Amino acid sequence: MTHRLSKSKILSGIQCPKRLWLEVHRPDLLEYDQSTQARMNSGHQVGELACIYLAPGGHYIGLENGFGHALEETGKLLDSDAPKSLYEATFAHDGVLVRSDIVIPTKSGLLVTEVKSSTSVKQYHLWDCAVQYMVINGLGRNVRGLQVAVIDSSFVYPGDGDYQGLMRVEDVTDEVLKLQPEIHEWTRQCLDTLQGAIPEVDPGGHCTTPFCCPFSEICAPENGPEFPLECLPRIREHLLEQFRQEGFQDIRDIPEDRLQSPSHERVRRVTVSGRPELLPGAESTLGSLPYPRYYLDFETAQLAVPVWAGTRPYQQLPFQWSCHVEDAPGRIRHLEFIDLTGYPPMREFARSLIAACGQSGPIFVYASFEARILRELMAMFPDLAAWLDGLVQRIVDVLPIVRRHYYHPQMYGSWSIKTVLPCLAPDLDYSGLDGVQDGNQAQEAYAEAVDPQTTSLRKKELQRNLSAYCKMDTLALVKIVEALIGNKKV
Template identity: 45%
Template sequence: MSRPIKLSKSRLLAFRQCPKRLWLQTYRPELAELDATASAVMASGTAVGEVFRSLYGNGVLIDDESLRDALASTREALINVPDRPIFEATFEANDVLVRVDMLAPNPDGYHLVEVKSSTSVKNYHLDDAAIQTWVAQAASIAVTRTAIAHIDNSFIYPGERQYQGLFVEESIDQQVAERLPQIMHWVRDAQAMVAGDEPSIDTGHQCHEPFACPFLAYCAPLVDGPEYPVDILPRSHRLVAALKAEGYDDLCSVPDDRLERAIHQKVWRVTRSGQAELSAAGRQIARSLPYPRYYLDFETINFPVPRWAGTRPYQQVPFQFSCHIELAPGIVAPTGFLSSDGQDPRRPFAEALIKAVNATAFTEQGVDLDPMGPVLVYNASFERSRIKELADCFPDLAEQLLAINARMVDLLPIAREHYYHPEMRGSWSLKAVLPTIGADLGYDGMAVANGRMAQEAYLEMIDPQTPFDRHCQLRESLFDYCTMDTYALLQLVEFFAKEA
C-alpha cells in the first residue's frame, strides 16, 4: 500500500477551492500562468508580515529553508524560550505541514495568530486558520485561542516606524471549532484525489473565488464562438443568463424586442450595423467646451503598510499627474508632475496641480489668458476623491483645490451617453474607447502600459538601491505613460467635436 501524499496548508486550501487545481499543482505545475497581480499581492503580504513581527521585539523567527531544520528549530524554541512568541513556527502532523505566522504563549497554552493584509476577516481565512490550529494541536501544541490579525484601515501612521495600532486581532475560536472535525476529511479526500487521475471538473465560480486560478487557461481554453457574444451587454448578468438559456449566444441574433434598456439597445444596434454611432448632442457638448481646456490624469500608489506620516493603509496617494493645456484650437501645452525622491508626494503634488490647472506659467509670462477653463477627466470620481483628500490634508490649499473639483467635467458619462463602436464590446473604459477613435492611441509596446505597471515602476524608481540610469529610464517611462493618458483625452474631445 502506498504512503499517503503529504500536503501543505496552501495545497489543502487549493483543494478546498477546486480539487483539480491541487491535482494540476502536483503533476502539471508548468501549466500555471501567474500574473503580476498575484506577485504583487504576495509581496505586500510579506511586507505586512515583517511589520507585524516588528511589533514583538523579543520574538523568535524560524527562517530555515529546509523543512527538517524548520521543524527542529521550532522544537528548540518551544523548549529553550517558552515565554517568547515564535514566528513561522513549523509543525507537521497527519501528513500536513504548516507554518504559523505567530504562536505566542499564554497562561493556558498558546495563542495562534494568522496575519492577513486585508482590512477584514474573509471566509477563506477561517479555513486557513483552522488548518493551522488542527495541525498544531495534533503536534501536541495546546492552542487555546486562534485569531486573525488584519489591517485596520482607520489607522493613521504617525511616522518614525511607529506601527502600533496598524493591526486588529479578531478571535475566531468558534468558527475554528466548527471546522476542526471536518479537516481530517478534507485531508483524506485531497490525498485520494491526488492519488488518482486528473479529475474532470467544469469551470465555474471556483475558478475566480477566493483567488484567480492560475490554471484557468488550461481548463477553459479559448474556443471558437460568436464574434460578439451576448456577454458583452453591460451590467446584465441576469439578462445574459436568460438569453443563453433561450439559446441566444450571438448578440446579433437576439430579437430587438428582447432588449429593454436603452444602453443594451444601443450596443445591439451598433453591433448589428457594424457602424459606430456618435450623437449630434455629443458633438455639440464637445464643441461648446470653452478654452483653455485642461486635460488631467492622476497616478497613485496605495500601500497596505503606510510609508508616509499622516497616511492610512491602502490610501490612494497621488504621486504623478499629466495635464495637456489646450489654450486654443491647435495650440497645446503639455505639463505635469512626478515625485521621484521617495518622499511624501502629496504637498508638492497639490501645489504643482494648482499651478498647472490655473495656467500660472502662462500668466506669469504675460500671456493674456483667462485661466479658469474646464478640467477634463475620464471617470471623475477618482480624481475628485483624491483632490478632496488633499484639501482635507492641507487646509491652506483647500479653497484652491476644491475649486478644481468645481471645474471638473467628466468625459466618461458623455462617452457612455453619446458614443459607441462595435469594437468597444460593451465597455466604455478609456482603453476600450481609444483604439476606436485613433490607431495611434494604443499603449502596446510602451514600457509602462497600465496603472499597475505605473505603480511597479514608481516603486522601483524610488528604491534607493535602483541605479541612477535605471531611475532615469523609469522616470521617462512614467512620463510617457501618463502623458499618453491626457493626450488621449484631448484626442477624444477632438474626435467628438469634428464634423460628421
C-alpha cells in the first residue's frame, strides 16, 4: 500500500519516525492538548491576515470537493492566461502532497510564502518550505523564491482593523535549496517507515522538540525509573547521554561523588533519602515580615493578533488578579478582579489593584511575572506609575526562597508552584478545578469568554472557572508561606 505524505507528516517523521507511523496508522490515538488547538486557531487568524496584506485579491483553493479537485483547480488557475495569487494552493508529486499558504505567480516563476504565527523563522519552518519546493519543483514548475512570513513583535496596533505591518517577510530560498538532499532522503525514510512495523524509539528530547508529541502517553515506559535522570534540573543533554551510557537510569543510581552541580547533588541526596529537606532561614526571612500581607497572582491574555489599539503581538495584557489578604495571623480575606467584557481591561485592572493593596505590607508573589507586568503597566499608564511602582517595591518573591530552602522527592526537580504545593499543602489540588487548571487554559478561557459568539451562560461558567483557578493560585501561596515559616508541618 502506498501512503501519500503531507509536509506535516514529513516534519513529524523528522521529529520521530514512531510519531509519523502512529499518525498515519493509528490516528484514533491522537491526543492534542488545548494549547496545541489554540496555537492552530491563532495560526488560522494570522494566515487570513497574511493573505489580505501580502497577496490581496487572491483565490482560495478549498477542499470541499476533495484533494483531487483541489489539485486540478490549482493547476488550471496557475496555467491560465491571467493567473492570480492562490491561497492554500495544492500540489502532489512522488507520493507527497502539500498545500502552500500563499503562491504568487510571476513572470519569472512562483513566489511561495509560508505563513507562521511565531515571531522568528525556525529551523522546522525551513524544512516545511523545503518540502514544498521539492514537490512544486518536481512537478516541473519553476519556483522563483521561497519566503516565510512571521509576526513582527514590534508592531503596534493602531486600531480600526489596520494590520499593515503585522507580518515581516524573510527570504529563505538559499537555505531551502541547501536542504534539498536531506529533504529527499528524509522523505524516502518516511515512506519506508510507513511500509513497515511500528518503529522502536525510546523517549527523549525529541518528544517535545520542536513540538510536544500527541502520543507521549503511549510511548511512556510502563516500568520506567521512578526518578528519571531528566529530573535533575536543567541538566545538559550531553551529561544525560553520558550517564545513560554508564548504565544510570534513576537519579538514585548515581554515585555520591559524580554530580558537580550543587543543585543536582541536592536533588540526588534528597531523592535517595526519600524525605523532604527544609533548610534553616526561610522562617526568619518570611516570618519577620509585617502585616497586612498580600498574596498576589495575575492572569494575562497573550494575543498573536492584537485587538486593542496601542498593544503589540503576544504582549501579556492582564485581565484578572486574585489577592488573599492576611490582616493578622490566620485572619484572611479574598479580593479579586476579572474583566471579560472584551474591552481593554488593563487600566481598570491597575486601578483596582492599587486600591486593593493599600500602601503598606509585603506583597507575596511566586516568580517575577507580576513585577514585570506591573512595570509594563507603569509604561502604559504614566499617571498611575508612582502607585504601581510602590507595589513593585513591596514585592517579596517566594520562589527563590523556596528554591534555596526546600526540596521534596515528589517535586521531581521542579520548583513550580504546582509541584511544590502538593508537597507542602496536599489538601489543595488543582485537578479538582473545572475547565481551567493552568495558565494556558486560563488564556484560552479568556479568548472564548470575550468571543462575541460565546453565550452568556457559557461566559458565566468561564468566569467561575477563571475565578476559581486564580483564587487557588493565591491560596496556594498562602499555604506555602505558612509551611515555610512553621505554621504547618512540612
